[in-house]
Amino acid sequence: MPIQIHDTLTGGKHELTPLRPGQVGLYACGPTVYDLSHLGHARCYVVWDVVVRHLRARGLAVKYVRNFTDVDDKIIKRAGERGEDPVALAARFADEFHRDMDALGCLRPDVEPRVSGHIPEIVALIAALVEKGFAYAPGNGDVYFSVRRFPEYGRLSGRNLDDLLAGARVAPGEAKRDPLDFALWKGAKPGEPRWPSPWGDGRPGWHIECSAMTRKHLGDTFDLHTGGKDLVFPHHTNEIAQSVCACGDGQHAESYARAWLHNGFVEIDDEKMSKSLGNFFTVRQVLERYEAEGLRLFLLGTHYRRDFNFSDTVLSEAERRLGYLYETLEKADRVAAGAAPAPAQGGKVPADGGAAPDGGLVERCRAALDDDFNTPQVLGLLAEAFTAANALCDLKGKKTPEQRERLAAFARDARRLGETRGLLQRAPGETLRALRDRAAGRRGLDTAAVEARLAERQAARKARDFARSDAIRDELLAQGVAIMDGPEGTSWKVL
RNA sequence: GGCGCUGUAGCCAAGCUGGUAAGGCAGCAGACUGCAAAUCUGCCAUCCCCCGGUUCGAAUCCGGGCAGCGCCUCCA
Numbered sequence: 001m002p003i004q005i006h007d008t009l010t011g012g013k014h015e016l017t018p019l020r021p022g023q024v025g026l027y028a029c030g031p032t033v034y035d036l037s038h039l040g041h042a043r044c045y046v047v048w049d050v051v052v053r054h055l056r057a058r059g060l061a062v063k064y065v066r067n068f069t070d071v072d073d074k075i076i077k078r079a080g081e082r083g084e085d086p087v088a089l090a091a092r093f094a095d096e097f098h099r100d101m102d103a104l105g106c107l108r109p110d111v112e113p114r115v116s117g118h119i120p121e122i123v124a125l126i127a128a129l130v131e132k133g134f135a136y137a138p139g140n141g142d143v144y145f146s147v148r149r150f151p152e153y154g155r156l157s158g159r160n161l162d163d164l165l166a167g168a169r170v171a172p173g174e175a176k177r178d179p180l181d182f183a184l185w186k187g188a189k190p191g192e193p194r195w196p197s198p199w200g201d202g203r204p205g206w207h208i209e210c211s212a213m214t215r216k217h218l219g220d221t222f223d224l225h226t227g228g229k230d231l232v233f234p235h236h237t238n239e240i241a242q243s244v245c246a247c248g249d250g251q252h253a254e255s256y257a258r259a260w261l262h263n264g265f266v267e268i269d270d271e272k273m274s275k276s277l278g279n280f281f282t283v284r285q286v287l288e289r290y291e292a293e294g295l296r297l298f299l300l301g302t303h304y305r306r307d308f309n310f311s312d313t314v315l316s317e318a319e320r321r322l323g324y325l326y327e328t329l330e331k332a333d334r335v336a337a338g339a340a341p342a343p344a345q346g347g348k349v350p351a352d353g354g355a356a357p358d359g360g361l362v363e364r365c366r367a368a369l370d371d372d373f374n375t376p377q378v379l380g381l382l383a384e385a386f387t388a389a390n391a392l393c394d395l396k397g398k399k400t401p402e403q404r405e406r407l408a409a410f411a412r413d414a415r416r417l418g419e420t421r422g423l424l425q426r427a428p429g430e431t432l433r434a435l436r437d438r439a440a441g442r443r444g445l446d447t448a449a450v451e452a453r454l455a456e457r458q459a460a461r462k463a464r465d466f467a468r469s470d471a472i473r474d475e476l477l478a479q480g481v482a483i484m485d486g487p488e489g490t491s492w493k494v495l
Numbered sequence: 496g497g498c499g500c501u502g503u504a505g506c507c508a509a510g511c512u513g514g515u516a517a518g519g520c521a522g523c524a525g526a527c528u529g530c531a532a533a534u535c536u537g538c539c540a541u542c543c544c545c546c547g548g549u550u551c552g553a554a555u556c557c558g559g560g561c562a563g564c565g566c567c568u569c570c571a
Contacts, residue, residue: 011499013512029571037571044571074569154498157566163497164567206569228571229500235570263571264500270563274570301519302508306501307564314507317520327533368509376509380518391535394527461529470530482532493533 003058003370005224006305008232008260009156009253013372018223019258023061025222026052027214027257028109029231030067033093034075036282037100039310040228040273044263046296046422047304047373048226049106051261053420054369065217066109067210068094070116071203076192086193087116100283103292105422113213115204119195121212122204125246126184126197134245138175141187141200147180150241152253156260157233182238184208207238211246214257220247225257229305230272232262264307273310281310291438293431294319296422300375316439322423323435323493328386329411330428331393336408338399361385365417375421382417385410432493439494443480450481454492457483 003016018024028048031041045066052064069075070090079086094114101108115122126143129135134150137143147153147161154160161180168179183205188194194201204212214222220243227236240253248255265272268279286295298318302308361381368377389410392403399407418424440447457472473483480495 031571032569040571042571047571072569158498159567160497166496166567169568226571230566230570232499233566234568265565265571267564272565272570276569306508308507314520317507321519324533331534374509376519377517380509383518387535394534464529466529473531477531484532485528486533491533495532 003055004372005259005261006372008262009257010259014259016223016259018060019221022059023063024055024224025063025218026055026065026224026226027210027218027222028064028066029210029225029227029235030069030112031097032069032072032074033090033097034072034078035093035275036284037097038273038275038280038282039266039286040280041097042100042104042283042286042295043266043299044226044228044304045101045106046104046299047263047375048261049104050300050369050375050421051224051226051373052107053422054373057420058366058370063111063218064107064109065111065113065214067213068097068112068114069209070094070114071193071209072115072206080191090114090116100287103287104283104296105292105425107422111217113217115209115213116193118209118212118216119204121216122208123185123195123197125208125212125215125242128246129184129242132245132250134242135184136177137185137199138177140173140175141185141202142175142183143185143199143205144174144176144181145184145238145242145245146178147182147241148178150245151251152244153241154233154237155253156240157237159233159237182207182234184242207235208242210235210239211243211256215243215247221255221258223258224261225259226261226263229262229264232260236260261304263304264302267307267309268311270309272307286315289438289442290315290319291322291431291435293423293426294322294435297322297379300421300423301379303376304373316442319435319439323432325382325386325414325424326426326428326431326435328390328393329414329424330432332389332407332411332414333428335393335399336404336411338404362413362417369420378417378421382414385414389414436493440481443494445479445481445494450476450492454483454490458490 004013005016006013016024026048028045031037052062055062068090070087075086075090079089082089098108126135129145130137130143135143135145154164164180170176170179174183185197185199185208186202186205187199188201188203193203195203214225225236240256243256244250244253267273271277271279273280295315295318298315301318364381365378368374368381389407392407395403415424437447440450453472453476457469460466460468460472476483476492481492482495483490483492
């Protein structure tokens with residue numbers, strides 16, 4: 001079964017056919033590091049992380065490149081406000097970015113190039129464009145790309161030049177021959193970081209850095225280029241123009257990246273989460289309140305191309321769901337090991353002694369990811385397997401060796417499937433305690449106080465004073481604490 | 496104005512290279528429980544924004560609307 005991807009360039013799904021069989025070059029547009037990362041970053045990098053993991057699981061050798069944009073107007077502005085060196089400020093926030101992505105369980109890319117480390121490559125690329133007549137230096141220190149020299153300009157974003165003309169504007173001091181032309185190199189202004197170039201001291205324009213870095217690390221033509229859908233225009237549109245003209249065939253977008261993946265937005269109340277709207281949450285803020293793995297599960301609950309709303313409600317739902325998954329895993333481990341027979345419970349059980357957490361699960365999940373990385377579908381498939389596993393665990397009586405083996409297989413499959421999604425890799429017991437304490441914290445509950453009340457209730461139960469025992473339970477329940485009396489004692493969790 | 500995306504049960508969300516609606520949350524009933532919680536079982540969209548069309552057959556294809564959002568300025 002081939003891997004199908006939705007390609008923005010063609011607007012449809014098609015088979016992923018690597019340029020070099022068995023190998024995939026993937027470039028993810030990285031963050032501009034001038035502040036802490038927000039949920040939008042979390043969303044896309046978790047998604048690309050799953051893409052990389054899945055392609056690797058399918059036997060492809062993926063070279064994963066993700067840049068840091070560390071030379072940029074916003075960085076310079078922020079650094080100026082703080083009296084800090086721009087490159088140093090960017091380096092600091094790159095470290096913070098790593099901390100967030102590590103917490104979210106994202107694998108580090110194979111290469112993480114920075115603009116500041118690729119100035120010679122950028123200058124060379126611009127020089128090539130000037131030499132070939134695709135770019136010009138009007139003498140004010142800037143270099144511009146001649147949009148009209150590239151016949152396919154705007155193809156990725158479905159724009160034509162006349163449409164664009166209406167919205168085009170030229171900033172004061174620019175010397176564009178055509179309002180649609182864009183800067184490849186910007187002449188240095190006082191106080192800005194600067195590097196020498198044939199056109200005078202200056203710094204790269206916004207788009208050229210990605211063209212230079214993909215070329216250096218993945219070659220002139222490579223397989224997949226990813227980013228947020230807000231980058232389709234102008235960033236990716238301009239990247240294609242530069243790269244195709246400098247080192248491609250000068251005609252076709254495919255001679256740069258062969259396919260483009262774009263992710264949808266994280267929204268708040270149906271509006272795009274963005275800094276300019278001020279309606280954003282940093283990853284840090286969210287992780288103060290929720291387990292990172294819960295956030296990850298939440299982010300994978302919607303297909304990557306779609307927008308979705310962020311809310312406390314849905315996020316806590318995801319975290320509770322994560323708790324269910326780990327509880328099931330813990331139970332399956334325990335029963336499979338033959339320890340502590342499951343509580344004598346359970347309703348109707350199918351004639352075969354419980355639906356098998358079946359052998360087709362792994363294959364079906366793989367097929368779902370093969371189809372344009374359909375993570376929500378995988379979660380649905382997982383749900384059915386977990387229900388079946390629970391049913392098997394809850395069967396009355398001692399488990400047969402076959403049943404135990406089936407549960408062991410389930411736990412194995414679940415963990416293996418989780419690995420490709422970056423989920424379910426932790427020890428269940430410890431994770432469940434962490435989830436519980438998080439939830440307790442959000443409710444403003446004091447763990448020690450709850451434990452104390454629980455001890456009182458145990459004493460009451462021992463004395464068969466059920467009235468008192470129930471009163472305590474109801475009181476705790478009113479606070480959102482659910483008590484579970486089981487064969488191995490009493491545990492609790494936060495609803 | 497141009498381009499694009501989305502519209503599926505109370506809510507979240509798959510399906511959309513056509514064949515008679517995954518999954519989750521909430522809700523209801525049942526099993527289990529001293530009572531609960533958890534877990535499991537059953538129920539829960541004659542219908543997929545609206546109107547036409549193609550077809551033996553459409554949530555899925557085509558045409559026309561309506562609504563929301565996004566890009567066209569920095570942005571994942």
